[in-house]
Amino acid sequence: MTLVSVVLPTHNRAGVLERSLNSVLHQTHYELELIVIDDGSADHTHEIVQRIASVDSRVRYITQPNAGAPAARNRGVSVARGEYLAFQDSDDAWEPEFLERLLPFVVGQGATVAFASHRLVTSSRAVVVPAAHQSFPRATLRRRNIASTQTVLMPRALAIDTPFDEGLQRFQDWELWLRMLRRDDIQFVHVHEPLVTLYRSADSISGGSAASRDRALHYILCKHRTVLQTDPIAMARLAARAYLRSFWWLKRVVARGGGDNGT
Template sequence: MPLVSVIIPAYNAEPFLERTLESVLSQTYNHLEVLVIDDGSTDRTVELVQSVAQRDRRVRLLQQPNSGVAIARNSGIQAAQGEFIAPIDADDIWYPQKLEKQVRVMLQDTSAGLVYTWSIYLNETGELTGGYKTSRLEGNVYFALIQGNFVGNASAPLIRRTCFDQVGTYNHQLKAQNAQGCEDWDLYLRMAERYPFRVVPEFLVGYRQTVSSMSRNYAAMSRSHSLTMAEARRRNPDAPAVVYRWSSSRYCACLAMQSSWCGDYQDSLVWMCKAIALDLTLLLQKQTYELLFKSALKQMARPFVSGMGGDRGSGLWAKRRVEMSRTGVSIAELNTRAVEETQPQSWYHTVQARRWQRIIEGASTPFPQGQQQG
């Protein structure tokens, strides 16, 4: 059985880290080493990890001055001894068969550089919100990955260790440029230039979303996206220019949703208008109008409802999230629903599917940087 190195960057992670470690150590695939990189925490993160490490020798604590998540992950990768690298953020969880199913795919397809899985969204107490992230994209995914980070989050992939030798590790320079937010996306793009991706189409990651954990530095996140895409375009100048415009539109829409979630309604309006200006197909989605209307209404009403929290039901997938929350849906039910969602559900999705089919058919080489390397 190949060793899997689990990498957990942790900064003041005391509220959620124990649950995260429990989910990792309870994996059905148990040939693991778990490296927790304390990034200069000032709470009880270190004591918590030391306590768990005394009970389970697979857990190892590394410590460094506060340097940011990219350097913390890179420190873990450097110290790792496993054939596969599995990052997870300190507030997320894995469901029991996550690593087992990903390792199985890796062993079946030795050319694959990264295997991802689907994510279900959790609230602060660990309950399902009903929101989720799915994708069935695999193989040469480079152009699709430019448009959006369909891998979803940093806790979803299992990565072949040898890939880092070819493409490098997480880009810590983004933090130095006050442009944090796209470190994982940047890495996935470099990997997709050389390696095929594979997917386990099941919900095996619990991705925790709380207002306190979300960055509200939207300008820095936008700058992170711009720098990441500029570097991708420099490496692959022949990629269709329209793909980068779609990517910018999609990212602005994500910032609009995030700012609405955090209660920053004026910012939400600004980012949504930028998204529409870059890609008019957003006007084919009724959720676009819902977000604009809700943000405008709440911004105007702010003096009268200043104590109201963020719009946690808003966004391009709001209706789906609310309906699922009301029914108390389980992960098994979500897996069933996701399998059934095979056809476009709106004009927007139909247009998206058609234009992406044209882009994929126009891809001239198996990989932008040539064939994958082992």
């Protein structure tokens, strides 16, 4: 069978961690390793992981000083043994068939990223993202992120070639997809089934202040302007979301051209 490495970073989420771990270990595709990267937790995370690891040898537990989720994911990728790679977060859950349903779209298909729809659950509502099947995911991904980290399956080699940006506190997954969009050989395939549930609470990494969100969007706009300039709608949406101060400033960013290294 195909070995899949699942990388799960965690930091002080002992209260919800076991649900996430079990959703990985109870997959119908049994041939997997679960790499838990404990990113400097100060709660009883180690007790939970070590208890589960004592009865399931597929669990690998690695601790490190707190460095943030992108660095923890990159650490997991660097030690993964599987040919294919998936990510899970410590407060979310997969349906049992998640890996089984996505694997046929990536095995033997070269540089292909498959992603499933997900349920986004907050204290006030639950929605499916994306709600409709995406026949051309590359076009949609330029405009908005429809592929959360926990919903993807990809070749490990691709994850090594394109690591997470460790300087970003928000939108690390979308920034990664935008980087992949620069390569014509990378394909994205959408599996239109809600196979993942994302739970959003006040302390989720996707929460945080409006200021941190705006800084991250500003950074992404500048770093990926070459990709975004090919789609005026994508540029306009991102600029509006980042609360850019003036149309003049936006024109100046677009006019710079050249490389994608500045902020």
